[in-house]
Amino acid sequence: MIYKRLAVSPISGAMGAEIGGVDLANLDDETFAEVKQAFRDHLVIMFRDQNMTPEQLLAFGRRFGDLDIAPFVKGMDDYPAIIEVVKTARDEVNFGGAWHSDFSFKREPPLGSILYAREVPAVGGDTMFSNLHLAYETLSSGMKDMLDGLTAIHSPRRSYSAKAIASRSRAAMTIEADETSESTWEHPFIRVHADTGRRCLFINDIYTIGVKGWSEAESRPLLKFLGAHAVKPEFTCRLRWRKDSVAFWDNRCVLHNALNDYSGHRRHMQRVTVVGEVPLGVSDMAVA
Template identity: 50%
Template sequence: MSNYQHFQLQQIAGTLGAEVSGVDLSTQLSDDVIAEIRKALLDHLVLFFRDQNLTPDSQIAFARRFGDLDQHDFVKGLPDHPKVIRVLREADETTMNFGGTWHCDVTHQECPAMGSVLYGVDVPPYGGDTLFANQYIAYETLSAGMQQLLDGLTAVHSARGPFSPTGRAASYWKNMQVTPSEKAYEEVEHPAVRTHPETGRKLLFVNRTFTVRFKDMTERESAPLLQYLFEHASQEQFTCRFRWTKGAVAFWDNRAVLHHALGDYSGHRREMLRVAISGDRPY
């Protein structure tokens, strides 16, 4: 166990992920505690806090210590807290759960989220774990030739797969406030290899949900390389797995990790509240 000045931290996997204890996220934490949490986030990429008791207000207050809050383009927030979205699959739903593919949040935006804070409101008795994958390691384990190729490529991202009128939202996620829109067909460009704005390290920055092709290439031309990268980026040795409990919180660096919510809890309800922290334009 690693000892910090203001809390205890236990790493849970080889490449990323740590559980933090001794912190009550519902309180007004000091600047020193927040600075230490930020350092731990940069070191471990995703932090887990169990046995928290958050309201939407306290979840927002914690997230705002790390930046402004992001507004989701296609998912309506809570009535009194529009920047808090409910991630919900009821017990009688059988479709794929929200977030059920490897992805980085909202890379269809010019400035994707810096991080996300996810709170477990109602968790199933089994299943529904979330997987996270370290994209520093994904880049660093590529061959020098592949790194050189990717360093010169720009990836095109779009939300059409999940959120267009013909996308998954049209038939999935019936109990969430998702509004399919023509806006989802819009495209943005990000470097295929991103430089983290705080650590300066390079990382792979493509994902199954939003990356559709490379700039100046067709989707068919892009598909073989993208498929290879998607599979490479989510290898088991790059990942950690979090078993949710009621009141648990996950806080991840959305700039440097992919995540994937498992849907293996048919017949049970799973409800989370998510707040995203605004980020910078990737470079």
Template identity: 50%
Template sequence: MSRLYQQAVARERTNSARSDYKRIEVHPIAGALGAEISGVDLSQPLDGQTFKEVHQAFLDHLVIFFRDQNLSPDQHKAFARQFGELHHNDFIHEIEDHPEIVRVARAATDQFVFGNDWHADVTYTKVPSLGSVLYALDVPDFGGDTLFSNLYTAYETLSETMKETLSGLRGLHTAEAIFGKSGAYVQDNYKEGHKATGVSHNEASTEIYAHPIVRVHPETNRKGLFVSSIFTVGIEGMSDDESRAILDFLFEHSVRPDFTSRFRWEKGSLAFWDNRCTLHYALNDAAGVDRLLHRVTVLDGHVDG
């Protein structure tokens, strides 16, 4: 184990061992990232101190989980809105009367599962998202877990030479490969094998925005990688071959098993993850059963320079 990696793990463990929570209980689920929060009813507005502690746990652990919640769509949105304005997705179909909430679903007859690639949500806009809040309404007894990866640790374990190489580089992000006219999620074979989550193509998918490959988190000031295999398609100022060599390495490095954690869903579970410093991946291992979750994505107020 490298010295850099030991330092990164020690930093995460230090964060996980915070003792200044008074209103909530925080239980880390892995060494890399993730914690379950208890003692909070998300159907009610958070008071000032509880919000402060939940927000701190979110920053400390990168993804936080709540069990046994019972939320209406309005309550789901109200919780998310405490952290910022809500995103209206251009491509994923919303639920009726709630344009900020998208369906993340799988029917028992579907072959595919939505989000079955490592990614962060909504990096393909001028201002990438802050985080996503995913709430489980109907999930299988086993299978269908979600994996998360820590992009702080992914950066901190790079060699100093690689860090210098990446400094100042900007990745090109677009939704076209997924939601474009010929995108993977709008092809007939995908739609036929995955009918539960509705997706549509529109011209917004052709937009390309550049974001730093090494991004400084606007709240923690920590550096982390900011790339994902489905939305980062190149590097500004580089040829396709040059970009591919660097990005393929970063994609693989970012999701090393020791950078990850895994969450098992139950009905009433809610996950809130930081899209600025994590990736996530939905496992496709629960065939023959229905799965329904609702997702709200929170906008960030910080524009990359």
């Protein structure tokens, strides 16, 4: 892909790119078109040295779609579509510290999430990403065929039940259970990307809790295998944050994991989430 406006530097062979030459607070249409293309090409894109007010951060998100109001996690008082992801020097548990895609338990999981680094430790607190297209494409044909006929059950319960929240208090964030904490939603294992038509393995360790029609004893080993397969090192990239860095990832085909390796230091990010669509499986596409 040739970019006229952007300087695009891939981060790993699997995914991810750092983008130079962009002021996200002042984005003309031609540059935005290339940002969108880079997002499609690289699945997670990172911008350095951005200077954005909350309004500008929201405006950048809105260029990709409507903004989501996060369940369970309270947004900023004046900007409910922005959640502040904070770990203080005294907190032990971080937010998002395991492989997952954001809110996959929703009927329409987010299209993508934007994270803006306001305060980061001198070292540590990187975020890892994994490319679920590669995870799908490297499965055997037998496994692909089996998964194509299966439906996964997703739920927020492991993270957002009252018990789970109480066991992992984060002083700096307001996280509360509600009547949907134990809810479940079904999604295809094999998801067809709405923009590209490319298939991916749509599961994650936190929110995928079972296989429809299978017992827990049957589901567990399959999900364990797929969870480990999905994050093989060769499918991943790792973003190192600096203050004022912004990253945007495609939550439909990417897993991420916020590393918790900066004990005694504060990290403060702002997140905006873009509304997505109902995940479609291979058979949905055949019908369409």
